[in-house]
Amino acid sequence: SAVISQKPSRDICQRGTSLTIQCQVDSQVTMMFWYRQQPGQSLTLIATANQGSEATYESGFVIDKFPISRPNLTFSTLTVSNMSPEDSSIYLCSVESRSYGYTFGSGTRLTVV
Amino acid sequence: AQTVTQSQPEMSVQEAETVTLSCTYDTSESDYYLFWYKQPPSRQMILVIRQEAYKQQNATENRFSVNFQKAAKSFSLKISDSQLGDAAMYFCAYRVGYGNKLVFGAGTILRVKS
Incomplete structure (x- = not known):
């Protein structure tokens, strides 16, 4: 399976600021997925990122709030913009391989104060 | 809409015993995939x-096995010989085809008693 390095692992941020989360994959993948996991809850897809095209956002998530970059087939970033305490969550990236299924990064625990 | 339901918010099992976690899903698709993920406190999935879905034989991985009932849209996970390291949040998930998103259930917290 693919190995994903996700950074940072955690951060505490002031409201109104932005945080960029990075995911580096050890192999080329077509699609990367970004999920949010609010405290005590399940995972919700934020967007799907294809290399060379605009990310596709799920209902309730917008590009201005969660801009995504996908400059190549091994890397992606998710920015959480103009943060508020409601953005405090775990953010995870994920990729899929035909043989293994989905692999997840180790997650970024974000706390907004 | 595709939904995944885990009706057990929390389950407990004695070490070395067997526990079954339930999952049901709703879909009109015929070709799809089902997953069970474990998330320990480290938050790694x-x-x-x-x-x-096209395979009739239930999947098995060592102490973990599933009971897949396609007609009933049920996908339960059985953990045999439970170990302390099995304690975690367990998520049932579904997706239609390759490259599509995973849809997750709400999760079941599994506690293992020594």
């Missing part, structure tokens, strides 16, 4: 087992 770990694939436990997966099942292709």
Whole structure:
């Protein structure tokens, strides 16, 4: 399976600021997925990122709030913009391989104060 | 809409015993995949087992097995010989085809008693 390095692992941020989360994959993948996991809850897809095209956002998530970059087939970033305490969550990236299924990064625990 | 339901918010099992976690899903698709993921306190998502809908045989991975009932849209996970390291949040998930998103259930917290 693919190995994903996700950074940072955690951060505490002031409201109104932005945080960029990075995911580096050890192999080329077509699609990367970004999920949010609010405290005590399940995972919700934020967007799907294809290399060379605009990310596709799920209902309730917008590009201005969660801009995504996908400059190549091994890397992606998710920015959480103009943060508020409601953005405090775990953010995870994920990729899929035909043989293994989905692999997840180790997650970024974000706390907004 | 595709939904995944885990009706057990929390389960407990004695070490070395067997426990079954339930999952049902709703879909009109005929070709899809089902997964069980484990999330320990480290928050790392770990694939436990997966099942292709076209396969009638239930998937098995060591102490983990599933009971896949396609007509009933049920996909339960059985953990045999439970170990302390099995304690975690378990998520059932579904997706239609390759490259599509995973849809997760709400999760079941599994506690293992020594």
